[in-house]
Amino acid sequence: MSAEAAGPVLSWAPLAWLTLAPILTPLGFGLLLLWAWPRRVQVGLALAGTLATLAFAAGLLWATSGGAVLVGALGGWPAPFGIVMTADRLSAWMSVLAAVSAVLATWQAAADPDPVREKHHLFPLMQFLFAGVQLSFLTGDLFNLFVAFEVMLVASYALAVLGSTREQLREGFRYIVMNLAASALLVVTCGLTYGVLGTLNFAHLAQRSAELGPNATVTSVGVLLLVVFAAKGALFPLGFWLPGTYPALPPAVGTFFAAVLTKVGIYALIRVFTTVFTQEPGLTSALLLGLGSVTMLYGAFGMASQREWRRILSFAVVSSVGYLAFGLGLGTPEAVRASVAYLAVSVLVTTALFAIATVAERASGTRLVRARGMIDFLPLLAGCFLLCALTVAGLPPSGGFLAKYALVRAGLGQGSALALVAVGSALLSSLITLYAMLNVWRGFFWGKHPTWMPVYRVPRPLRVAAYAATALVAGLTLFAGPLFAQAEATAAELSTPERYIRGVLGDGPVVIPLPPTTPEAP
Amino acid sequence: METLFALLIGLLIAAGVFLLLSRSLVRVVLGLSFIAYGGNLAILTVAGLREVAPPLLTLRGPYMDPLPQALILTAIVIGFATTALLLTVALRAYQVAGHADVAAFGDNLARDPHAEDDTFADPEHQGPDRPDEPEAEPVPIIVRPRSRP
Numbered sequence: 001m002s003a004e005a006a007g008p009v010l011s012w013a014p015l016a017w018l019t020l021a022p023i024l025t026p027l028g029f030g031l032l033l034l035w036a037w038p039r040r041v042q043v044g045l046a047l048a049g050t051l052a053t054l055a056f057a058a059g060l061l062w063a064t065s066g067g068a069v070l071v072g073a074l075g076g077w078p079a080p081f082g083i084v085m086t087a088d089r090l091s092a093w094m095s096v097l098a099a100v101s102a103v104l105a106t107w108q109a110a111a112d113p114d115p116v117r118e119k120h121h122l123f124p125l126m127q128f129l130f131a132g133v134q135l136s137f138l139t140g141d142l143f144n145l146f147v148a149f150e151v152m153l154v155a156s157y158a159l160a161v162l163g164s165t166r167e168q169l170r171e172g173f174r175y176i177v178m179n180l181a182a183s184a185l186l187v188v189t190c191g192l193t194y195g196v197l198g199t200l201n202f203a204h205l206a207q208r209s210a211e212l213g214p215n216a217t218v219t220s221v222g223v224l225l226l227v228v229f230a231a232k233g234a235l236f237p238l239g240f241w242l243p244g245t246y247p248a249l250p251p252a253v254g255t256f257f258a259a260v261l262t263k264v265g266i267y268a269l270i271r272v273f274t275t276v277f278t279q280e281p282g283l284t285s286a287l288l289l290g291l292g293s294v295t296m297l298y299g300a301f302g303m304a305s306q307r308e309w310r311r312i313l314s315f316a317v318v319s320s321v322g323y324l325a326f327g328l329g330l331g332t333p334e335a336v337r338a339s340v341a342y343l344a345v346s347v348l349v350t351t352a353l354f355a356i357a358t359v360a361e362r363a364s365g366t367r368l369v370r371a372r373g374m375i376d377f378l379p380l381l382a383g384c385f386l387l388c389a390l391t392v393a394g395l396p397p398s399g400g401f402l403a404k405y406a407l408v409r410a411g412l413g414q415g416s417a418l419a420l421v422a423v424g425s426a427l428l429s430s431l432i433t434l435y436a437m438l439n440v441w442r443g444f445f446w447g448k449h450p451t452w453m454p455v456y457r458v459p460r461p462l463r464v465a466a467y468a469a470t471a472l473v474a475g476l477t478l479f480a481g482p483l484f485a486q487a488e489a490t491a492a493e494l495s496t497p498e499r500y501i502r503g504v505l506g507d508g509p510v511v512i513p514l515p516p517t518t519p520e521a522p
Numbered sequence: 523m524e525t526l527f528a529l530l531i532g533l534l535i536a537a538g539v540f541l542l543l544s545r546s547l548v549r550v551v552l553g554l555s556f557i558a559y560g561g562n563l564a565i566l567t568v569a570g571l572r573e574v575a576p577p578l579l580t581l582r583g584p585y586m587d588p589l590p591q592a593l594i595l596t597a598i599v600i601g602f603a604t605t606a607l608l609l610t611v612a613l614r615a616y617q618v619a620g621h622a623d624v625a626a627f628g629d630n631l632a633r634d635p636h637a638e639d640d641t642f643a644d645p646e647h648q649g650p651d652r653p654d655e656p657e658a659e660p661v662p663i664i665v666r667p668r669s670r671p
Contacts, residue, residue: 195568
């Protein structure tokens, strides 16, 4: 676990601005969109903003692919004193995933005119939401993470109640109160962290907690952070607001919320528990495994119990969070690798499924899964849904199978009693998910369409958005090799936090060669 | 001093939670504010209450740590913004629902407070298979399915 002979010290000064670019781009475009442009210009600007963000995020991924840690010091203050933007492989990975989902969600919003909401700044709010999400992935400071959460959440509060339907106000109010309570706890926890460790920079925190060694106070602060991030990520007892809130959102907004917002909480968990609170992993690991098991099953049973498209899919989101908590709770590099791969699967397939649900609701004119025989009218959409359903349930040949297989194998490899229970829950949850998905297939696509039910024409761009998102899900299978190689490298990087610490606090980012890994087939 | 502050923080958070659990919209918002204030005091206390000079270089040290104060300022500003937004949402909910009772949000925002019990205006409670009324009636296009062999 020691830093090997330091590799060449690369001067990343010309690239440090890349850590800020994915944040400032949506922010700038959001401000630009506040003017009342004609709709065509609005849509063009919104799409240009998300595509530019995606380009910068891809640039980050390329810049960190050598194992470097990019550090952008705000105002030129060095790391432990000022706020720094840091991008390692995990941050860049999350940033790219969020940017991809943002492009698809914006496309969906563009294809689906909603004059009332657009007049009240739907597009700029979406851009501000993207900016907040990117900021939370790229910040290297605990308190700044709180600020990022708030930037993201204020935009999401506004989007949640935009349009003021009764359902939105009811669910939106609950969502806001829940998240504000969690944020208040996060502020208190930041204060406690500062009181215990005397710093707030992630790398510095990691250094200090390593110096202290196992320490009950530090561990209890870690558990408090776990509670906060579990609330943001909708782990079982704290995720009660999610299945009600997401169906109430406008379709395109719901797509992005479902795909990315819970993952921000998960990302924070990964970041904090792989770098800072690594001294006493037993308690947090047990908590994560237990909560993850229950969350997986809760999500799966919820899916099987619902009859509305969006409610079923919201429970699918809850279930996927459980899988990620399970992978993180195992804590072995193998499990982290599987979790990182599963993150990509989960973000892309959720985006695709919500896009498909939008088309399906439009075509049948109801939010319920009840029009049968739609395969006659939307054959391509049926194929897309089948692929995504297999991915969610984790059946071959989908990317979801590969990721879930890797997770389960990591669980069996770790082999503690709790891990085996979690593996059992994972398998059972996948089975129930498959049942729920087949229910949707039978109730909507298969069978004979009742003649008394009208079928509505769905605008083509909206359908194409669903197809494009599904193409990315298919890409998970086709490019499973590179995906798992990336996940492997990320896990290796996370298992040696010294690299991150030296990259942020050392004299400029130091490139330390990774331990040699052989990317084996998952 | 720390003990006094700890009791004060406990009191603030307890009051906040009490208000958060009440049934009136505005009380819920106030409760969240109380919790946020308790959190701010907690930051101040945890960082250490010492009788030293304020962090001004013109004075003689030792200085107080300025970072907790900066954190609290940031938290206050953000709390102000979120509280304003939440109050706006509460007001709109009050306008739409016609009452400010949170308990009615749990099952049914649209319930008429003067109606008999068990009458719901919420589509969720209109029986399992009654779909929501679409906001704007789209024009049905009758598509002829391809005949299957």
